[in-house]
Amino acid sequence: MSISSWWQTVHDLHLGGRLVWTRLRVLAKAGWVATDDRGDLDDHWSITIRVVGYLAGYVDVTSSARFPREQKSEDDT
Secondary structure (H helix, E strand, O other): OOEEEHHHHHHOOOOOOHHHHHHHHHHHOOOOOOEOOOOOOOOOOEEEEEHHHHHHOOOOOOOOOOOOOOOOOHOOO
């Protein structure tokens, strides 16, 4: 997994195009990628190879979709 901003991930993986950018933003907002809050700076997200495949159009999420992991709050421990 690598950590970078969503736009840097798209650039580094050569995944140009409006659809890829839109997909990555949707995944990030839906909680399908881990986010690292950096205050006023851009957030950073960790993405998996599966997410990269989805962004590039190689993974059909309708046939093998999985729910994102629930994140535990400090009160749950």
